[in-house]
Amino acid sequence: MAEGSKRVVYVALGGNLAIALIKFAAFLFTRSSAMLTEAVHSLVDILDQIFLLVGIHRAARPADEDHPFGHGLEAYFWSFAVALLIFALGGAASIYQGVQRILHPEALSRPWINYLVLALSAVFEATSFVVSYREFRRTVHGRRIRLWRFLHLSKDPSLFATLLEDAAALVGLAIAAVGVTGAAVFHWAWADGAASVAIGLLLAAVSLFLANEVRSLITGEAAAPRVVAAVRVILDEDPDVAVVDEVLSLHLGPESILIGVTLEFRDGLSGDEIQAAAQALSDRVQASDSRIGRIFLRPMQHRPK
Numbered sequence: 001m002a003e004g005s006k007r008v009v010y011v012a013l014g015g016n017l018a019i020a021l022i023k024f025a026a027f028l029f030t031r032s033s034a035m036l037t038e039a040v041h042s043l044v045d046i047l048d049q050i051f052l053l054v055g056i057h058r059a060a061r062p063a064d065e066d067h068p069f070g071h072g073l074e075a076y077f078w079s080f081a082v083a084l085l086i087f088a089l090g091g092a093a094s095i096y097q098g099v100q101r102i103l104h105p106e107a108l109s110r111p112w113i114n115y116l117v118l119a120l121s122a123v124f125e126a127t128s129f130v131v132s133y134r135e136f137r138r139t140v141h142g143r144r145i146r147l148w149r150f151l152h153l154s155k156d157p158s159l160f161a162t163l164l165e166d167a168a169a170l171v172g173l174a175i176a177a178v179g180v181t182g183a184a185v186f187h188w189a190w191a192d193g194a195a196s197v198a199i200g201l202l203l204a205a206v207s208l209f210l211a212n213e214v215r216s217l218i219t220g221e222a223a224a225p226r227v228v229a230a231v232r233v234i235l236d237e238d239p240d241v242a243v244v245d246e247v248l249s250l251h252l253g254p255e256s257i258l259i260g261v262t263l264e265f266r267d268g269l270s271g272d273e274i275q276a277a278a279q280a281l282s283d284r285v286q287a288s289d290s291r292i293g294r295i296f297l298r299p300m301q302h303r304p305k
Contacts, residue, residue, distance in 0.1 A: 004135045005158040005254070006056055011131045012162050013049040015124040016042045026117040030110050033101035034179040034195040035117065037094045041172055041199060042121075044090040045165055048082045052158045055079060059253050069294065072253015076217045079157035083211035086165075091204030098196025105189035114180045122173050129166035136163060153224060156254040157214055168206045172199045223249035223257050227289055231259060234284050240277040242266040245300055252293070259285060259295040 023039035026032070055078030063070045108114070136150055136159065145153075147163075154160040179195020182188040222228065228249050235244045245262040252258055265274050282295045 004138065005156055005162075006053070008132050008135050008162050009049050009052050009056070009158055012128045012166060013046060013053070015128040016045040016049065019121045019124050020046060022117050022120055026113050029113050030108055031106055032108050032111075032114050032180060032183075033097055033106075033192045034176040034199070035114055037097055037196040037199050038118075038121070038172060038176050040093055040097075041090055041169065041203065044086055044203075045169065047085055047089070048161070048165060051078045051082045051085065052161060056158055059255075069252050069258065070256055072251075072256040073218065075157060075254055076214055079161055080211060080214045080218060082157075082161055083207045083214060086203055086210065087207035091200045091202075091207055094200030094203060095197050096200075098193045098198075098200060101193030101196060102190045103193075105193065107189075108180065108184050108192065111180055111184035114184075115177070118173050118177050118180070122170065125166060125169045125173065129163070129170060132159070132163040132166050135159060151209075152213065155217060155221065155224075155251050157210075157217065158254070160213070161210055164206055164210060168202055172202055175199050175202070217251060221251050223251060223259075223291075227257065227292075230288050231261075231285050231292075234288060235261060235263060235281070238277075238281055238284075240265055240269065240273075241281070243300065255291050256293050257289065257291045259292055260298065261295065262298045262300055264300040 020039055020042035023035055023042055027036045027039055055075040058078070059070075059072045059075040061071045061074075133147075136147065139154075139156075139159065140150060151160045151164060175195050175198045179192045179198075182191025182195075228247055231249075232244060232247050235241055235247065241263055243264040245264075246260070248260040250258045250260075265277060269277065278297050282297070285295050286292045
């Protein structure tokens with residue numbers, strides 16, 4: 001999954017580099033506020049993808065003395081930084097630019113350039129979105145999961161952040177096209193600036209959604225219910241296990257899950273047999289999902305009668 005997420009980010013980065021150059025050039029020719037906002041949007045996306053790549057790289061570092069469970073949480077930190085970046089440089093800056101253009105409108109020159117750039121940008125963004133969407137479908141292994149629910153359930157911010165940004169970019173292009181049309185065709189001087197404000201509000205909404213999802217991951221989110229259920233099945237079917245009480249889980253990164261189990265082994269096992277049974281049980285649980293890096297087994301505490 002990590003390689004797939006990295007590929008998605010690289011594709012989005014390459015597309016946004018091309019799009020940003022085209023949009024900035026178009027702004028210089030047309031002086032369109034909506035086009036400048038879209039150019040800033042693409043620039044923010046570039047910085048976002050760089051941050052996500054930094055997070056992927058740092059999260060992949062091996063465990064050390066200071067981080068015995070690895071560095072997987074780095075991916076969540078850098079994704080939260082992405083959310084802040086989208087809000088500050090994308091949302092707030094776009095809204096400010098739009099308000100200024102509404103208060104001080106300027107006529108658009110060569111609006112056909114805007115349409116050409118928006119069409120080219122749509123091709124790049126759609127390509128990036130398709131790559132992200134295919135990775136999403138591959139990740140869910142053909143299960144019928146709605147995209148919105150996946151954005152909420154996914155533990156891989158590199159994938160769901162890029163997918164969300166690509167979708168927002170396509171919506172932003174449509175808004176920019178409406179603004180350019182209003183200013184160039186209907187001569188509504190405020191339309192170009194209003195489009196910038198709308199794009200800014202869109203980016204602010206995306207950043208708040210992303211920040212909330214990553215906040216949940218940073219503060220400790222359990223593994224998906226199907227992962228926990230699969231672990232419990234393994235425990236329940238083990239002949240050496242008499243009772244399974246709690247099965248707790250925690251994501252320590254997109255590719256790292258910690259499992260904690262409270263159980264009781266069957267009577268009659270010696271100390272060595274319990275140790276061997278515990279090791280075999282741990283091996284089977286870890287084999288059920290490559291992301292399960294550690295499993296801790298705790299014996300049930302018997303209360304005195």
